[in-house]
Amino acid sequence: MPDSLSTLIVTRQGDRLHVQLNRPAVRNAIDQAMVDELHRVCAELEAMPRILVLSGSHGVFASGADIAELRERHGADALAGINSGLFARIAALPMPVIAAIDGWALGGGAELAYAADFRIASETARIGNPETSLGIIPAAGALWRLAQLVGEPVAKEIIFAGRILTAAEALAVHLVTEVHGAAQLLDAANALADRIAAQDPLATQLAKKVFHSPLAAHPQIDNEAQAVLFESPAKFERMAAFLSRAKST
Template sequence: MSGAALRIEDRDSFVLATLDRPEKRNAIDLDLIAALHELCATLEAVPRTLVLQGAGANFAAGADIAQLRERRADDARAGINTRAFMRVHALPMPVIAVLDGYALGGGAELAYSADIRVGTHALHIGNPETGLGIIAAAGATWRLRELVGEGLAAEMLLAGRVLTGEEAHAAGLITHLLPNGDDALAVAITIAERIAKLDPAATQASKRVLRAPRNAHPEIDLAEQAVLFDSPEKERRMTAFLNRKQQR
């Protein structure tokens, strides 16, 4: 599956999706939103790890301002970008974002929807929406405080602070800081290949538990573990582990 706005590659152990509007710094338009929904439908039906990157030297410089300027109250209530990013966030298997260059506004919010973020020294990430007369309503206001803490989130959302790659790494917003996009993609691929070696059911259960609200614990953990404890894959993997240990 591929389209003009989003290029999809099947890499066996994961799916690589590239935002492909480099002439617009991969600005997020309606075609890209439609392509994200189509991709999510595929990954919901057949769960795979997703690696997201931007073509060229940027992840996504924001929403397409020309389209955004024409949106009105009903469009805001429809949550055009919001619903797509929530769907990405809710995918069964992990989502890894490779962040290079600009990841601003809607581009940053798409990045926040990932489970793991890998970035570069050239990264600039943040939410300058108030300078355009709107708010960051596609995930930043409720995800960013969990990712970087209340104080830094407030400065990014209320004062338009944009983080460099080094600052994003220090804040824990990205977990790896690399010299360039190729190196960042290589690290993301290594993580995706590591995930592919793990039990998919256990990985999906871990993601559900990780995303659950605090008041759902420990009941949700115990319920998920109960299912896994009776799984043939748990028996197979633990038996193989014990056999390897005996052979040492």
Template sequence: MTDPVLVEEHADRVVIRLNRPEVRNAIDLATVEALHEACRTLEATPLVALLAGSGGTFAAGADIAQLRERRREDALAGINSGIFERIHKLPMPVVALIDGYALGGGAELAYACDFRIGTPTVRIGNPEPGLGILAAAGAAWRLKELVGEPLAKEILLAGRVLDADEALSARLLNEVVPAEELDAAGHRLADRIAGQAPLAVRLTKSVFHAPRDAHPLIDDVAQAVLFETQEKHDRMTSFLERRSRSDEEKR
């Protein structure tokens, strides 16, 4: 049996690839379970994650054959919403690499990531009401935060599907690149993130997503932790030494 998700580990990042191209990477229970396993690894050893599809598609949605048979208890169990929220809360940033369709659950998976890079063939949206259900795995509230209420309502209530240019204009995509450059673009962004102090990135992500009433206390506490790190001292010392050398060269 083919693994529904492939995980490629690097020293400072992990590539997670949905691996059901024969069904456009439709998200089924086996995929959800494999993503939970990947999350367990990333929670234990925090690294930047690149999340991609295979076969020219990110994820065309949830597995409709399974979805059709789900009932009230399945909805209340939060099968998809639980894994997408877990991905959203991973300690280090997650970059979605979107080629082709990202619809329904596939779109909600992309919304849960911190960054989204796409190709010119991207089609992203939430057609769930056309199937008699709603986008209940994050889109109904997360999309408004990403693109604003008017556009979010067009997508969620009127079935609008954005192409790559529209998604880029709405800043739902951070960048659009040719399909053959998608992985490289993801790694370039991962390089930039990996060049920062890892703990500073982790705490910044946590502070960014903290409730409004947690500020400014959580900012001060996080900064207090960072002020005590050797990496803060070393990076600032290096900065001051570089500036000193630059000033001397100008004299």
């Protein structure tokens, strides 16, 4: 996959991929071309698991779905789950996903961020779901992911009443975990990625898989994942290094 696509800029950095949404003329609105290119990113990360850092460009994360394209869609398009299928795939990537939100993250742009494992924001971030003002619903994850993230009362205020959260408000309800100046946002995202990368990759992948498993699957799925890790070379190496450090202090 080339580093520069028609709607994305992709940068590979060893243990991570940085993907910038890049449709500045329409504030990074998500169209079919962007959906297709993000599927290509997912295919690469499924084949070779790495951390994904998602960001916008030109001071905007993503203003939503491309309204000109969305206006021409009909019932069959809704049933195809164009955006919801993509965001589910992003959420299920083997390694963690970090959304670095600068400026507007609205509608489908917000739902893309909700699919990430981590959301950090710039001071100018504005996050919301104004779909009902356009005669549709946020059907690509907000109607269930958002309540899990911020609780039902706040989620209803955002979805039913059009509330747009500032960065400070998003931090207060734990929708984002960090707020930085715009110029420091990507450095902060990479610092978080560094902390993730310092963990054992297999343990991180299995922890993410088990964390997102249905409640009924526990504790069996926990035990099965732990059984794999108990036999992994990294477990013996990391525990031996820990004991060696402890002994020398």
